[in-house]
Amino acid sequence: MAILVGGAVGVVIGLAVAYGVVLRRRRTKVLAARRAAEAGLRSALAPAADLLAACLAAGAGPREAADAVGRSVDGTVGVQLRRVAAELRLGAEPTAAWQRFGALPGAxxxxxCMERAGISGAPAVEGVSRIAAGLRASAHRTAAERARRAGVLVTLPLAACFLPAFLAIGVVPVLIGLAEGLMAHN
Incomplete structure (x- = not known):
């Protein structure tokens, strides 16, 4: 910038632009990390929901199911399910305990559904199974979308390398030959 604008003003503008680029990159990295973490949580919810449905189908209540699944699932989902089970065991209201779990992305x-089952005692197997199927489908769509995006991103460097080589080796000699032929006839 100092060369284009000149002097101290160019230096200041260049520093401001560089600072803006650094902030933009940092923000992009933070957003990408947040999206990756949310995608990981969403993909971990599907098997946890399947396990909750299996526990409920076996006759466990919401608290027991949350405890069993929380002990068998790693990561944030397991920790949150264990926390819900502990709070329910200590007498917390199901609404408050499950609401904190519901703050997880996609949960x-x-x-x-689990809160309603805890309050009313109504069977939640069908609802939890339906939610688990939806979570699996969502995780499948996300994975397919990432695979398509990766395919496009892999092709870009190939195009950047092979297109200039194709032009230099295939097209330019033909054009030179045509130009020489036209010049020879004139």
């Missing part, structure tokens, strides 16, 4: 419907 709101599952938390509501």
């Amino acid at each position: 709101r419907d599952l938390a509501r």
Whole structure:
């Protein structure tokens, strides 16, 4: 920038642009990390929901199911399920305990279903199974989308390398030959 604008003003503008680029990169990295973490949580919810449905089908209540699944699932989902089970065991209201679990990305419907089962005692197997199927389908769509995006991103460097080589080796000699032929006839 100092060369284009000149002097101290160019230096200041260049520093401001560089600072803006650094901030933009940092923000992009933070957003990418947050999206990756949310995608990981969403993909971990599907097997946890399947396990919750299996526990409920076997006759366990919401608290027992949350405890069993929380002990068998790693990561944030397991920790949150163990926390819900502990809070329910200590007498917390199901609404409050499951609401904190529902704050996880993609867990709101599952938390509501388990909360209703804890409050009313109504069977939640069908609802939890349906939610688990939806979570699996969502995880499948996300994985397919990432695979398509990776395919495109892999092709870009190939195009950047092979297109200039094709032009230099295939097209340019033909054009030179045509130009020489036209010049020879004139």
